[in-house]
Amino acid sequence: MLEAAQIIDGKKISAEIKEELKKKISGFLTVSDENKLDERFSRPPCLAVILVGPASHYYVSSKEKSCETVGIKSIKKIMAASISKEELLQQIAEFNKDQGIDGILLQLPLPEHLREFTQDIVDSISVDKDVDGLTTANLGRLLSNSKSAIHPCTPKGCMELLKRYGIKTEGKRVLVIGRSTLVGLPISILLNQANATVIMAHSRTTNLEEECKSADIIVAAIGKPNYIQGSWLKAGAVVIDVGINAVMQVQADGSELKKIVGDVDFKTASEKASFITPVPGGVGLMTVAMLLSNTVELYLRKIVYNLN
Numbered sequence: 001m002l003e004a005a006q007i008i009d010g011k012k013i014s015a016e017i018k019e020e021l022k023k024k025i026s027g028f029l030t031v032s033d034e035n036k037l038d039e040r041f042s043r044p045p046c047l048a049v050i051l052v053g054p055a056s057h058y059y060v061s062s063k064e065k066s067c068e069t070v071g072i073k074s075i076k077k078i079m080a081a082s083i084s085k086e087e088l089l090q091q092i093a094e095f096n097k098d099q100g101i102d103g104i105l106l107q108l109p110l111p112e113h114l115r116e117f118t119q120d121i122v123d124s125i126s127v128d129k130d131v132d133g134l135t136t137a138n139l140g141r142l143l144s145n146s147k148s149a150i151h152p153c154t155p156k157g158c159m160e161l162l163k164r165y166g167i168k169t170e171g172k173r174v175l176v177i178g179r180s181t182l183v184g185l186p187i188s189i190l191l192n193q194a195n196a197t198v199i200m201a202h203s204r205t206t207n208l209e210e211e212c213k214s215a216d217i218i219v220a221a222i223g224k225p226n227y228i229q230g231s232w233l234k235a236g237a238v239v240i241d242v243g244i245n246a247v248m249q250v251q252a253d254g255s256e257l258k259k260i261v262g263d264v265d266f267k268t269a270s271e272k273a274s275f276i277t278p279v280p281g282g283v284g285l286m287t288v289a290m291l292l293s294n295t296v297e298l299y300l301r302k303i304v305y306n307l308n
Protein backbone atom coordinates (compact mmCIF):
# COMPACT_ATOMS: atom_id res chain seq x y z
CA MET A 1 0.00 0.00 0.00
CA LEU A 2 1.20 3.49 -0.82
CA GLU A 3 2.10 5.84 1.99
CA ALA A 4 0.43 9.26 2.10
CA ALA A 5 2.40 11.97 0.34
CA GLN A 6 4.85 14.18 2.16
CA ILE A 7 3.51 17.72 2.34
CA ILE A 8 5.74 20.34 0.75
CA ASP A 9 5.34 23.01 3.37
CA GLY A 10 5.34 26.43 1.71
CA LYS A 11 4.62 28.12 5.02
CA LYS A 12 7.75 26.71 6.62
CA ILE A 13 10.02 27.29 3.62
CA SER A 14 8.76 30.82 3.00
CA ALA A 15 9.33 31.65 6.69
CA GLU A 16 12.90 30.29 6.41
CA ILE A 17 13.53 32.41 3.31
CA LYS A 18 12.17 35.53 5.00
CA GLU A 19 14.41 34.88 7.98
CA GLU A 20 17.43 34.50 5.67
CA LEU A 21 16.55 37.76 3.90
CA LYS A 22 16.04 39.58 7.19
CA LYS A 23 19.53 38.54 8.36
CA LYS A 24 21.04 39.49 5.02
CA ILE A 25 19.44 42.96 5.04
CA SER A 26 20.28 43.70 8.65
CA GLY A 27 23.84 42.55 7.89
CA PHE A 28 24.17 45.19 5.15
CA LEU A 29 22.78 47.92 7.34
CA THR A 30 24.84 47.12 10.44
CA VAL A 31 27.71 49.37 11.44
CA SER A 32 31.03 47.53 11.02
CA ASP A 33 33.66 46.83 13.73
CA GLU A 34 35.46 50.00 12.73
CA ASN A 35 32.23 51.81 13.55
CA LYS A 36 31.71 52.65 9.92
CA LEU A 37 28.54 52.08 7.97
CA ASP A 38 29.31 51.01 4.43
CA GLU A 39 28.00 54.12 2.68
CA ARG A 40 26.58 52.09 -0.17
CA PHE A 41 24.04 50.78 2.31
CA SER A 42 22.68 54.12 3.45
CA ARG A 43 19.16 52.91 2.81
CA PRO A 44 17.29 49.60 2.92
CA PRO A 45 15.97 47.86 -0.24
CA CYS A 46 12.76 49.43 -1.51
CA LEU A 47 9.80 47.93 -3.34
CA ALA A 48 7.14 50.10 -4.99
CA VAL A 49 3.74 48.51 -5.58
CA ILE A 50 1.19 50.02 -7.95
CA LEU A 51 -2.38 49.01 -7.40
CA VAL A 52 -5.04 50.01 -9.91
CA GLY A 53 -8.53 49.82 -8.45
CA PRO A 54 -9.67 47.94 -5.38
CA ALA A 55 -9.30 44.32 -6.59
CA SER A 56 -6.19 43.03 -4.85
CA HIS A 57 -5.89 45.06 -1.64
CA TYR A 58 -5.62 41.91 0.46
CA TYR A 59 -2.61 40.61 -1.48
CA VAL A 60 -0.94 43.99 -1.46
CA SER A 61 -1.31 44.45 2.28
CA SER A 62 0.14 40.98 2.90
CA LYS A 63 3.09 41.90 0.66
CA GLU A 64 3.53 45.16 2.63
CA LYS A 65 3.58 43.25 5.92
CA SER A 66 6.13 40.79 4.58
CA CYS A 67 8.36 43.65 3.41
CA GLU A 68 8.24 45.19 6.86
CA THR A 69 9.09 41.87 8.53
CA VAL A 70 12.34 41.46 6.59
CA GLY A 71 13.37 45.14 6.54
CA ILE A 72 12.38 46.13 3.00
CA LYS A 73 10.83 49.58 2.64
CA SER A 74 7.60 49.44 0.69
CA ILE A 75 5.80 52.21 -1.15
CA LYS A 76 2.20 51.72 -2.18
CA LYS A 77 0.58 53.77 -4.92
CA ILE A 78 -3.16 53.23 -5.20
CA MET A 79 -4.63 54.52 -8.45
CA ALA A 80 -8.32 54.89 -9.32
CA ALA A 81 -9.80 52.00 -11.30
CA SER A 82 -10.78 54.51 -14.01
CA ILE A 83 -7.27 55.86 -14.75
CA SER A 84 -6.08 56.05 -18.33
CA LYS A 85 -3.20 54.06 -19.79
CA GLU A 86 -1.20 57.33 -20.05
CA GLU A 87 -1.67 58.13 -16.36
CA LEU A 88 -0.48 54.68 -15.40
CA LEU A 89 2.52 54.91 -17.74
CA GLN A 90 3.35 58.29 -16.19
CA GLN A 91 3.37 56.78 -12.69
CA ILE A 92 5.61 53.92 -13.79
CA ALA A 93 7.97 56.42 -15.47
CA GLU A 94 8.25 58.33 -12.17
CA PHE A 95 9.13 55.17 -10.27
CA ASN A 96 11.62 54.18 -13.00
CA LYS A 97 13.45 57.49 -12.44
CA ASP A 98 13.41 57.34 -8.65
CA GLN A 99 16.88 56.22 -7.49
CA GLY A 100 15.49 55.19 -4.12
CA ILE A 101 13.33 52.45 -5.62
CA ASP A 102 14.79 49.03 -6.48
CA GLY A 103 11.76 47.06 -7.61
CA ILE A 104 8.42 48.02 -9.17
CA LEU A 105 5.47 45.68 -8.95
CA LEU A 106 2.34 46.35 -10.96
CA GLN A 107 -0.45 44.35 -9.36
CA LEU A 108 -2.30 42.31 -11.98
CA PRO A 109 -4.88 41.86 -13.35
CA LEU A 110 -5.52 45.42 -14.47
CA PRO A 111 -9.10 46.77 -14.75
CA GLU A 112 -11.01 45.69 -17.83
CA HIS A 113 -10.37 48.82 -19.95
CA LEU A 114 -6.59 48.46 -19.53
CA ARG A 115 -6.36 44.70 -19.82
CA GLU A 116 -5.60 44.57 -23.54
CA PHE A 117 -2.57 46.83 -22.90
CA THR A 118 -1.23 44.76 -20.00
CA GLN A 119 2.02 43.61 -21.65
CA ASP A 120 2.73 47.12 -23.07
CA ILE A 121 2.23 48.63 -19.63
CA VAL A 122 4.34 45.96 -17.91
CA ASP A 123 7.03 46.57 -20.55
CA SER A 124 7.25 50.22 -19.52
CA ILE A 125 8.78 49.08 -16.20
CA SER A 126 12.55 49.40 -16.42
CA VAL A 127 14.03 45.91 -16.81
CA ASP A 128 16.39 46.77 -13.95
CA LYS A 129 13.41 47.31 -11.63
CA ASP A 130 11.27 44.46 -12.97
CA VAL A 131 10.84 42.62 -9.68
CA ASP A 132 8.13 40.33 -11.07
CA GLY A 133 10.29 39.40 -14.06
CA LEU A 134 7.40 39.82 -16.49
CA THR A 135 8.73 42.42 -18.94
CA THR A 136 9.41 41.17 -22.45
CA ALA A 137 13.05 42.20 -21.98
CA ASN A 138 13.41 40.11 -18.84
CA LEU A 139 11.56 37.14 -20.34
CA GLY A 140 14.09 37.31 -23.20
CA ARG A 141 16.90 37.16 -20.67
CA LEU A 142 15.19 34.19 -19.05
CA LEU A 143 14.85 32.40 -22.36
CA SER A 144 18.53 32.90 -23.15
CA ASN A 145 19.45 31.67 -19.66
CA SER A 146 21.16 34.99 -18.90
CA LYS A 147 22.46 35.50 -15.37
CA SER A 148 20.84 38.94 -15.39
CA ALA A 149 17.33 37.45 -15.73
CA ILE A 150 15.01 37.94 -12.80
CA HIS A 151 13.02 34.77 -12.34
CA PRO A 152 9.26 35.46 -12.13
CA CYS A 153 8.11 35.04 -8.53
CA THR A 154 5.69 32.09 -8.71
CA PRO A 155 7.87 29.93 -11.01
CA LYS A 156 10.90 30.78 -8.88
CA GLY A 157 8.94 29.78 -5.77
CA CYS A 158 8.08 26.39 -7.32
CA MET A 159 11.73 25.76 -8.19
CA GLU A 160 12.81 26.75 -4.69
CA LEU A 161 10.34 24.30 -3.13
CA LEU A 162 11.68 21.47 -5.30
CA LYS A 163 15.25 22.40 -4.40
CA ARG A 164 14.66 22.69 -0.67
CA TYR A 165 12.88 19.33 -0.58
CA GLY A 166 15.77 17.72 -2.46
CA ILE A 167 13.54 16.79 -5.40
CA LYS A 168 15.72 16.28 -8.47
CA THR A 169 14.45 17.46 -11.83
CA GLU A 170 17.31 16.29 -14.04
CA GLY A 171 16.10 13.65 -16.49
CA LYS A 172 12.62 13.68 -14.96
CA ARG A 173 9.51 13.85 -17.08
CA VAL A 174 7.73 17.01 -15.95
CA LEU A 175 4.26 17.96 -17.06
CA VAL A 176 3.45 21.67 -16.79
CA ILE A 177 -0.29 22.24 -17.15
CA GLY A 178 -1.02 25.83 -18.22
CA ARG A 179 1.07 28.05 -20.49
CA SER A 180 0.46 31.60 -19.23
CA THR A 181 3.26 34.17 -19.35
CA LEU A 182 2.82 34.59 -15.60
CA VAL A 183 3.26 30.95 -14.55
CA GLY A 184 3.19 28.04 -17.01
CA LEU A 185 5.58 29.37 -19.63
CA PRO A 186 8.35 30.65 -17.34
CA ILE A 187 8.24 27.57 -15.11
CA SER A 188 8.59 25.33 -18.15
CA ILE A 189 11.68 27.32 -19.16
CA LEU A 190 13.21 27.06 -15.67
CA LEU A 191 12.51 23.31 -15.52
CA ASN A 192 14.01 22.84 -18.96
CA GLN A 193 17.11 24.71 -17.83
CA ALA A 194 17.18 22.38 -14.82
CA ASN A 195 17.47 19.49 -17.29
CA ALA A 196 13.95 18.12 -16.94
CA THR A 197 12.13 16.72 -19.96
CA VAL A 198 9.29 19.21 -20.04
CA ILE A 199 5.88 18.58 -21.56
CA MET A 200 3.48 21.51 -21.70
CA ALA A 201 -0.26 20.98 -21.60
CA HIS A 202 -3.01 23.55 -22.10
CA SER A 203 -6.72 23.82 -22.82
CA ARG A 204 -6.34 22.20 -26.25
CA THR A 205 -4.43 19.17 -24.95
CA THR A 206 -6.59 16.18 -25.82
CA ASN A 207 -5.13 13.50 -23.55
CA LEU A 208 -4.39 15.29 -20.27
CA GLU A 209 -5.12 12.25 -18.11
CA GLU A 210 -2.66 10.14 -20.12
CA GLU A 211 -0.03 12.89 -19.95
CA CYS A 212 -0.47 13.03 -16.17
CA LYS A 213 -0.05 9.26 -15.86
CA SER A 214 3.40 9.37 -17.43
CA ALA A 215 4.73 12.38 -15.49
CA ASP A 216 7.24 12.15 -12.62
CA ILE A 217 6.47 15.73 -11.60
CA ILE A 218 3.29 17.70 -12.31
CA VAL A 219 3.01 21.48 -12.07
CA ALA A 220 -0.64 22.48 -12.28
CA ALA A 221 -1.40 26.13 -13.15
CA ILE A 222 -4.77 26.20 -14.85
CA GLY A 223 -7.22 27.92 -12.49
CA LYS A 224 -9.78 25.10 -12.27
CA PRO A 225 -10.73 23.90 -8.77
CA ASN A 226 -9.76 20.29 -7.93
CA TYR A 227 -9.45 19.48 -11.65
CA ILE A 228 -6.54 17.00 -11.60
CA GLN A 229 -7.61 13.74 -9.98
CA GLY A 230 -5.46 11.42 -7.89
CA SER A 231 -6.37 8.52 -10.21
CA TRP A 232 -4.61 10.41 -13.06
CA LEU A 233 -1.26 10.34 -11.25
CA LYS A 234 1.60 7.92 -11.58
CA ALA A 235 2.28 6.36 -8.17
CA GLY A 236 4.94 8.40 -6.38
CA ALA A 237 4.59 11.49 -8.59
CA VAL A 238 5.50 14.92 -7.21
CA VAL A 239 2.68 17.47 -7.38
CA ILE A 240 3.20 21.22 -7.36
CA ASP A 241 -0.21 22.87 -7.29
CA VAL A 242 -0.07 26.53 -8.30
CA GLY A 243 -3.82 26.99 -8.59
CA ILE A 244 -5.67 29.35 -6.28
CA ASN A 245 -9.42 28.97 -6.67
CA ALA A 246 -12.18 30.25 -4.42
CA VAL A 247 -15.07 27.81 -4.04
CA MET A 248 -18.18 27.85 -1.86
CA GLN A 249 -18.48 24.84 0.43
CA VAL A 250 -21.72 23.80 2.09
CA GLN A 251 -21.35 23.43 5.87
CA ALA A 252 -23.13 20.93 8.15
CA ASP A 253 -25.69 23.59 9.06
CA GLY A 254 -26.43 24.27 5.39
CA SER A 255 -24.59 27.60 5.29
CA GLU A 256 -21.90 28.24 2.69
CA LEU A 257 -18.29 29.07 3.41
CA LYS A 258 -15.72 30.39 0.97
CA LYS A 259 -12.69 28.13 0.71
CA ILE A 260 -9.49 28.29 -1.31
CA VAL A 261 -8.53 25.13 -3.22
CA GLY A 262 -5.92 24.27 -5.81
CA ASP A 263 -6.14 22.84 -9.32
CA VAL A 264 -5.43 19.36 -7.96
CA ASP A 265 -7.88 17.31 -5.92
CA PHE A 266 -5.74 17.24 -2.79
CA LYS A 267 -7.49 14.36 -1.04
CA THR A 268 -7.12 11.79 -3.83
CA ALA A 269 -3.79 13.14 -5.10
CA SER A 270 -2.12 12.98 -1.69
CA GLU A 271 -2.93 9.25 -1.53
CA LYS A 272 -0.99 8.65 -4.76
CA ALA A 273 1.79 11.26 -4.82
CA SER A 274 5.13 11.10 -3.01
CA PHE A 275 5.25 14.88 -2.41
CA ILE A 276 2.48 17.46 -2.76
CA THR A 277 1.98 21.17 -2.10
CA PRO A 278 -1.21 22.03 -0.19
CA VAL A 279 -3.47 24.96 -1.12
CA PRO A 280 -3.35 27.17 0.82
CA GLY A 281 0.05 26.78 2.46
CA GLY A 282 2.09 25.86 -0.61
CA VAL A 283 3.18 27.86 -3.64
CA GLY A 284 1.21 31.05 -2.82
CA LEU A 285 3.34 31.91 0.19
CA MET A 286 6.48 31.23 -1.81
CA THR A 287 5.42 33.81 -4.41
CA VAL A 288 5.57 36.55 -1.77
CA ALA A 289 8.91 35.26 -0.41
CA MET A 290 10.36 35.32 -3.95
CA LEU A 291 9.10 38.87 -4.45
CA LEU A 292 11.15 39.89 -1.42
CA SER A 293 14.12 37.87 -2.67
CA ASN A 294 13.95 39.55 -6.10
CA THR A 295 13.75 43.00 -4.47
CA VAL A 296 16.94 42.29 -2.55
CA GLU A 297 18.60 40.95 -5.69
CA LEU A 298 17.79 44.13 -7.65
CA TYR A 299 18.98 46.26 -4.71
CA LEU A 300 22.30 44.45 -4.56
CA ARG A 301 22.78 44.72 -8.30
CA LYS A 302 22.31 48.46 -8.10
CA ILE A 303 24.07 49.22 -4.83
CA VAL A 304 26.89 46.69 -4.67
CA TYR A 305 27.56 45.56 -8.19
CA ASN A 306 26.59 48.83 -9.89
CA LEU A 307 24.85 46.88 -12.59
CA ASN A 308 21.71 48.96 -13.08
Ligand code: NAP
Pocket: 154, 177, 178, 179, 180, 181, 182, 183, 184, 201, 202, 203, 204, 205, 208, 221, 222, 223, 224, 242, 243, 244, 245, 283, 284, 285, 287
Ligand atom coordinates in the same frame (compact mmCIF):
# COMPACT_ATOMS: atom_id res chain seq x y z
P1 NAP B 1 -4.37 31.82 -16.93
O1 NAP B 1 -3.62 32.96 -17.49
O2 NAP B 1 -5.85 31.83 -16.96
O3 NAP B 1 -3.84 30.51 -17.68
C1 NAP B 1 -4.45 29.27 -17.48
C2 NAP B 1 -3.76 28.25 -18.33
O4 NAP B 1 -4.39 26.99 -18.07
C3 NAP B 1 -3.89 28.50 -19.84
O5 NAP B 1 -2.66 28.24 -20.47
C4 NAP B 1 -4.96 27.52 -20.28
O6 NAP B 1 -4.77 27.02 -21.59
C5 NAP B 1 -4.75 26.37 -19.29
N1 NAP B 1 -5.96 25.60 -19.10
C6 NAP B 1 -7.19 26.04 -18.81
N2 NAP B 1 -8.05 25.02 -18.71
C7 NAP B 1 -7.33 23.90 -18.93
C8 NAP B 1 -7.65 22.53 -18.97
N3 NAP B 1 -8.88 22.09 -18.77
N4 NAP B 1 -6.67 21.65 -19.24
C9 NAP B 1 -5.42 22.07 -19.45
N5 NAP B 1 -5.04 23.36 -19.42
C10 NAP B 1 -6.00 24.27 -19.18
O7 NAP B 1 -3.98 31.56 -15.42
P2 NAP B 1 -2.59 31.81 -14.63
O8 NAP B 1 -2.42 33.25 -14.37
O9 NAP B 1 -1.50 31.06 -15.28
O10 NAP B 1 -2.95 31.11 -13.24
C11 NAP B 1 -3.24 29.73 -13.16
C12 NAP B 1 -3.66 29.41 -11.76
O11 NAP B 1 -2.59 29.72 -10.88
C13 NAP B 1 -4.85 30.23 -11.23
O12 NAP B 1 -5.59 29.43 -10.33
C14 NAP B 1 -4.20 31.36 -10.47
O13 NAP B 1 -5.02 31.89 -9.46
C15 NAP B 1 -3.02 30.64 -9.89
N6 NAP B 1 -1.88 31.50 -9.56
C16 NAP B 1 -1.30 31.26 -8.36
C17 NAP B 1 -0.19 31.98 -8.00
C18 NAP B 1 0.45 31.67 -6.69
O14 NAP B 1 1.14 32.50 -6.14
N7 NAP B 1 0.27 30.44 -6.18
C19 NAP B 1 0.32 32.98 -8.81
C20 NAP B 1 -0.28 33.18 -10.06
C21 NAP B 1 -1.39 32.42 -10.42
P3 NAP B 1 -4.85 27.99 -22.90
O15 NAP B 1 -3.55 28.69 -22.96
O16 NAP B 1 -5.03 27.03 -24.01
O17 NAP B 1 -6.01 28.89 -22.68
